[in-house]
Every structure is written in C-alpha cells, then in structure tokens.
Amino acid sequence: MPGDPARARANVARKPPQQGQGDTRIHVTYRNLLELQYQARQLSFLPRQPSQSVLNGRHGSRIRGRGLDFEELRNYLQGDDIRSIDWKVTARTGEPHVRVMTEERDRPALVVVDQRMTMYFGSRLNMKSVTAAEAAALAAFRILDQGDRIGGIVFGDQHLADFKPRRSRAALHRFLMALARANSLLSADAPDVEPVELSRVLKMVLGIAPRNHLIIVLSDFDTLGDGAELIVSGLARHNDLVLCPVTDPFADEIPERTRLFVSNGDLQADIDAGDTKVRARLASFAQGRMAEVMHWQKQFGVSVIPLTAAEATASQLAMLTGVKRR
Numbered sequence: 001m002p003g004d005p006a007r008a009r010a011n012v013a014r015k016p017p018q019q020g021q022g023d024t025r026i027h028v029t030y031r032n033l034l035e036l037q038y039q040a041r042q043l044s045f046l047p048r049q050p051s052q053s054v055l056n057g058r059h060g061s062r063i064r065g066r067g068l069d070f071e072e073l074r075n076y077l078q079g080d081d082i083r084s085i086d087w088k089v090t091a092r093t094g095e096p097h098v099r100v101m102t103e104e105r106d107r108p109a110l111v112v113v114d115q116r117m118t119m120y121f122g123s124r125l126n127m128k129s130v131t132a133a134e135a136a137a138l139a140a141f142r143i144l145d146q147g148d149r150i151g152g153i154v155f156g157d158q159h160l161a162d163f164k165p166r167r168s169r170a171a172l173h174r175f176l177m178a179l180a181r182a183n184s185l186l187s188a189d190a191p192d193v194e195p196v197e198l199s200r201v202l203k204m205v206l207g208i209a210p211r212n213h214l215i216i217v218l219s220d221f222d223t224l225g226d227g228a229e230l231i232v233s234g235l236a237r238h239n240d241l242v243l244c245p246v247t248d249p250f251a252d253e254i255p256e257r258t259r260l261f262v263s264n265g266d267l268q269a270d271i272d273a274g275d276t277k278v279r280a281r282l283a284s285f286a287q288g289r290m291a292e293v294m295h296w297q298k299q300f301g302v303s304v305i306p307l308t309a310a311e312a313t314a315s316q317l318a319m320l321t322g323v324k325r326r
Contacts, residue, residue: 025126030180033137034173039314040141043321072100107240108165109143110209111136111152111175112202114219114246115182116195123250124310132218132246133183134313137176139216144172148214151175154182155201157193162208197225206231211238218244218307221289229296236300244305245293 024032073089076096089097113136119129126134136152144150144167151165152175161178163171198219209215215235221243235241290306297304305320307313 025122025130027127027186028130028133028180028183030177033133033176033180036134036137036314037141040138041145042318043138043142044146073097074100106148106167107212107214108149108151108209109139109214109216110165110205111140111143111150112205112215112217112219113152113154113179113182114198114217115154115156115179115186116222117157117186117190118195118220118222119246120186120188120190121248121250122309123248125312126309127186128220128246128248128309129183129186131307131309131313132244133179135218135244135246135307135317136179136216138314138317140172140175143214144169151208152179153201153205153208154178155196156182156185157196158191159185160201162204164208165213195223197223197228199225199228199231202228202231202235206234209235209239213239214242215239216242216244218246220246221293224292232296232302233300236296236302240303241300242303242305243293243296244307245290246307246309247290248309 022029073086074097076085076090076098080098084098084100086097086099113132115129115132119127119132121128122130140150140152147167149165149167150172151163153160153162154175155161159182161182163175163178198221202217205215205217232241232243293304296302305317307316
C-alpha cells in the first residue's frame with residue numbers, strides 16, 4: 001500500500017457489491033453477512049464469560065469490560081469504601097474525601113479485519129478471508145446488540161476503510177458493505193503489490209482507540225512489520241485486545257508426494273513438498289505466526305481466539321466462547 005494507508009482508502013463503502021451466484025466459501029456477499037445476525041445472538045463479548053470461554057480469566061485471558069468515569073469528589077460518609085478515599089485531597093483539606101466513579105454507559109469496540117491477498121487461501125472449507133469476514137460480522141452484530149458502540153477497519157494491500165464506533169445499525173451496515181466489497185476484490189488475477197505491513201494498520205488502531213476500547217483483530221498475522229510487538233503492548237495496556245489468528249490446516253498437513261506451484265502473477269516456482277526438509281520449513285513458517293501471537297498472549301495478557309478456515313465460523317466462535325449448544 002503506497003503512502004499513508006489512511007490516504008489510500010478505496011471507495012469500498014458506497015454501495016453493497018452485486019449479489020451473484022458465486023461460491024460463498026470463496027467470496028462473501030453483503031447479504032451473507034447480514035444473515036449472520038441471528039447466529040450472533042448466542043455469543044458474548046461482555047466481561048462475565050462462561051467458564052469454558054477462552055475469554056474467561058481462568059484460561060489466561062479476560063475481557064475487563066467498560067471503564068470508569070469520574071463523577072464527583074465529596075466528603076467521606078460512614079459506610080463508604082475506604083479504597084475510594086482520595087488521599088491527596090484528604091491531606092490537603094484535613095478532612096477525608098472520596099472519589100465517586102461510575103461505570104461508563106458503554107464501551108466502544110473496533111473490529112479490525114484483514115483482507116490482504118495472504119488471506120485469499122483455503123484448502124478445505126472457506127478462504128481465510130471469508131472466515132475473517134464472517135467472524136467480524138458476528139462480533140459486530142453481537143457487540144451492537146449488547147448496547148455498545150461498534151466501529152471497524154477493513155484493509156487490504158491497496159485499500160483501507162475505517163469507521164468510528166457508533167451505536168447505529170446503519171453504521172454497522174456500512175461497515176459490512178465495506179467488508180463485502182473488500183472481500184470481492186480478492187482474486188487470483190489481482191495485481192502483484194507489496195503486502196501492507198500489519199504494524200501500520202495497528203498503529204492507526206492505536207490512534208483511534210487509545211484506551212477503554214474492545215479491539216478485535218482478525219488476521220493471519222502475515223507480514224507483521226517493524227514495531228508490531230511494541231504496538232500490541234500499547235494497545236493491550238489500555239484496552240481489551242482480542243487477537244483472532246485465522247489459519248488453514250494445509251501447512252500442517254501437507255500430503256506427501258505433493259508438488260506446489262506458487263506464482264506472484266509474473267514468476268512461478270515449483271516446490272517439491274514431498275521433500276522432508278521442504279515440508280518442515282513450510283510447517284515451521286506457518287507455525288511461527290501462531291507462536292508470535294501466543295507469545296503476545298503470555299507477555300501482554302491479550303485474549304486469543306484461534307480460528308480455522310476449515311470449519312464453520314459461527315460454530316467455532318460459539319464453542320470457543322463457551323456457549324452450550326442445544
């Protein structure tokens with residue numbers, strides 16, 4: 001993506017893409033995303049999580065919930081929690097004072113969706129780009145239904161669309177239109193361009209959501225770029241950060257005696273995946289991305305929801321968030 005990604009936005013949000021008869025495992029449509037709102041009702045992104053949810057604190061990650069707003073400073077009254085005493089004001093005035101805080105009425109959320117060419121791959125059910133788009137729609141519908149504001153960033157290698165968090169179904173639909181449009185641009189015939197670094201997009205997120213946001217990032221975490229770990233650390237320090245690495249099982253289960261023909265549109269490479277060393281390198285490359293994300297979970301306490309393009313998106317999210325299916 002040449003130049004600043006904020007200045008390279010495509011007109012992806014003006015109208016929904018044409019509704020064709022294509023395979024929705026390869027490309028999603030605006031209508032497909034709208035239909036997911038009914039399946040989203042079983043999910044939860046609130047602080048109180050089911051015991052089996054990967055977002056539950058017992059599983060090494062958690063959602064902290066809405067922040068606190070300062071309401072007033074007043075004299076201490078019998079029965080007040082001594083932990084709310086403002087010791088500086090108390091020392092200055094000579095009388096005990098407490099800070100009264102109230103929970104924020106809502107918590108803005110930002111859903112960041114990767115639609116780069118590295119996501120345009122799938123070996124069993126969906127393209128990774130489709131799984132990411134469906135998960136983004138499911139999360140967005142549920143967050144809005146919980147009463148929180150919802151916004152997002154949809155980015156590819158040559159386009160970006162961002163939406164400030166709003167408590168508006170019309171705004172949510174514009175986000176879904178942009179998502180469907182970005183997904184429709186992915187093609188084997190797409191021009192060969194330098195992939196945009198994920199760190200550049202995350203730096204934008206840091207500017208939009210400096211604190212007290214729920215941030216969900218759906219990506220294969222390819223081409224992280226310089227400073228990605230530092231940015232993730234900053235986002236996790238003041239926000240609820242949920243990373244959703246989207247993978248495909250092909251790299252881990254490459255059939256023996258397989259030859260891969262890889263092309264960037266101009267040059268083509270013949271890879272003998274039957275070679276043990278080659279297979280090991282391919283698997284190591286794919287596992288390295290997940291290892292980086294899991295390191296961030298351990299280092300910064302971020303929540304991780306791993307998704308695979310080999311299974312239905314809604315059922316995966318339901319299982320990972322501890323929903324008991326009927």
